[in-house]
Amino acid sequence: MIVAIDAGNSRIKWGVNDGNAWLDSGVLATADVAWLSEAADEWPANARVAICNVAGPEVAESISSLLAPRHATISFLRARVAACGVRNTYERPEQLGADRWAALIGARGMLAxxxxxxxxxxxxxxxxxxxxxxxxxxxxxxxxxxxxxxxxxxxxxxxxxxxxxxxxxxxxxxxxxxxxxxxxxxxxxxxxxxxxxxxxxxxxxxxxxxxxxxxxxxxxxxxxxxxxxxxxxxxxxxx
The missing domain is CATH 3.30.420.40 (ATPase, nucleotide binding domain)
Structure with missing residues (x-):
């Protein structure tokens, strides 16, 4: 089971995926990040949590603090040279925004x-x-x-x-x-x-x-x- 969290400048979107389909999802204002704990109470405790954050270090810290007591496996996506069939030719690959990297990976999964x-x-x-x-x-x-x-x-x-x-x-x-x-x-x-x-x-x-x-x-x-x-x-x- 996977919980995906997209923390943007204005909104935070999340979804629970069983490997085939989205079982649950939601959205809240980024300023209301504390409310994410209420949604997290309903997520499977053994789920892997993958996070894309472009809202800054304070939001990242808030999400980590909220989820740490509930989920042992939490990872923040960061761009790299290659992943999931996508090759990153940015001059400095690690500087590509995590949201852009995640979207490219998602696109590659949809289209050949x-x-x-x-x-x-x-x-x-x-x-x-x-x-x-x-x-x-x-x-x-x-x-x-x-x-x-x-x-x-x-x-x-x-x-x-x-x-x-x-x-x-x-x-x-x-x-x-x-x-x-x-x-x-x-x-x-x-x-x-x-x-x-x-x-x-x-x-x-x-x-x-x-x-x-x-x-x-x-x-x-x-x-x-x-x-x-x-x-x-x-x-x-x-x-």
Whole structure:
């Protein structure tokens, strides 16, 4: 039995996997990490716990302290040169974010062909994985909401826009909303061009902002709710 925990900047997602399927799952705000202990009370005591944390050392320490009395086998995923059929070509492999590494491992478990792995959260990451399992590099940019917040906080007359997406916006709220979304879409589509000619190339999207991107992308794409958790479970089950 495996418990996978994805601790992001905004949310913590968790799931219990028996090796074939997710038996239980949940989500809470990262600021409410202490509440994870209530969920942990229901997890199998002998489960292996695999954690992906990009929320900082304080969150990592909190999770470790909460789980230590209940689970003897706790491990934090860290990127390395190779794992689970994925080869990491980052200039310094260990500096690749654990969330990106987990998502790449999850993607490789789903697809045998080339894919673009997009995690749309507080930040948006866009990573190329070729058909042989080589991670060829990727982008990090502010997420959709972070882009809108930056405009509101750093300009005198632009609000936090609650507009709608339009191809040709004709008011300020829609212009901000559409501009931030187009920036995300453009980055994804430009990166996908690097593998577009490969057989069955696909874009995998995960994270809170994935649905908004999928609705407007002009490349083959698929929404995956638990891509990072899938990667964690796959890694934890590997020899």
């Amino acid at each position: 062909g080339a894919c673009l792995v997009v995690c749309a959260g507080t930040a948006t990451t866009i990573d190329l994985l070729d058909a042989t399992g080589v991670f060829r590099g990727g982008l990090i940019l502010p997420g959709f909401d972070l882009m809108r917040t930056a405009l509101a906080h750093n300009t005198a007359q632009l609000p936090l826009a609650e507009g709608v997406f339009r191809a040709e916006p004709r008011n300020t709220l829609d212009a901000i909303f559409s501009g931030c979304l187009q920036a995300q879409l453009g980055a994804v589509e430009r990166m996908f061009a690097g593998i577009a000619a490969e057989p069955d190339a696909r874009c995998l999207l995960t994270g809170g902002g994935a649905g908004s991107l999928a609705a407007h992308l002009k490349v083959p794409c698929q929404l995956v709710d638990n891509l990072i958790l899938n990667g964690l479970a796959r890694f934890a089950a590997s020899p």
